[in-house]
Amino acid sequence: xxxxxxxxxxxxxxxxxxxxxxxxxxxxxxxxxxxxxxxxxxxxxxxxxxxxxxxxxxxxxxxxxxxxxxxxxxxxxxxxxxxxxxxxxxxxxxxxxxxxxxxxxxxxxxxxxxxxxxxxxxxxxxxxxxxxxxxx
Numbered sequence: 001x002x003x004x005x006x007x008x009x010x011x012x013x014x015x016x017x018x019x020x021x022x023x024x025x026x027x028x029x030x031x032x033x034x035x036x037x038x039x040x041x042x043x044x045x046x047x048x049x050x051x052x053x054x055x056x057x058x059x060x061x062x063x064x065x066x067x068x069x070x071x072x073x074x075x076x077x078x079x080x081x082x083x084x085x086x087x088x089x090x091x092x093x094x095x096x097x098x099x100x101x102x103x104x105x106x107x108x109x110x111x112x113x114x115x116x117x118x119x120x121x122x123x124x125x126x127x128x129x130x131x132x133x134x135x136x
Contacts (some may be wrong), residue, residue, distance in 0.1 A: 003050060011043035021048075023099070034082070041085050048087060060089045066097045071107040 003011075004022060008015045014025040024043065028036040048058050063086045083090045096105045096112045103113040 004047065007046050007050060008032055008043060009047070011039050013039065013043055024127050025106045037082055037084060044084070044086050058087065060087050060091075061091070063091050063109075064097045066095075067093050067105065068106055068108055071109060084094075 003016075004017070005015070008022075008024065014027075016023045016025070022039060024076075026036050026040060044058075044063075051058055063084075065084045066083070083092045085091070093106070096103050102109070103116055105112050
């Protein structure tokens with residue numbers, strides 16, 4: 001296990017690690033479960049101290065938080081006001097996040113992802129149309 005994995009395990013969080021990216025996950029019943037927020041903040045703070053001790057830096061500007069909830073829950077249950085403190089920054093929850101090129105939204109309906117793919121495909125077809133006369 002890496003030192004980062006040890007830190008995250010001590011805070012009883014789930015994680016996925018990539019080359020230069022670590023994602024923390026936690027499952028809870030309520031978005032107002034402040035003990036979950038406190039655990040995430042404590043874990044991030046410990047990671048930050050470990051990184052500083054090893055001459056690394058956590059990029060607060062790239063830190064994102066998203067709360068996933070079923071779209072079948074009431075709007076009040078889906079409303080999120082709980083932020084996570086990362087260093088001196090309060091990170092407010094996003095309605096969408098990008099992970100490995102896929103756009104996830106807080107209701108897991110992937111409308112943003114579908115719209116993004118359609119825009120990209122439309123733009124690619126427009127480019128082909130511009131050079132079509134050169135294709136013979």
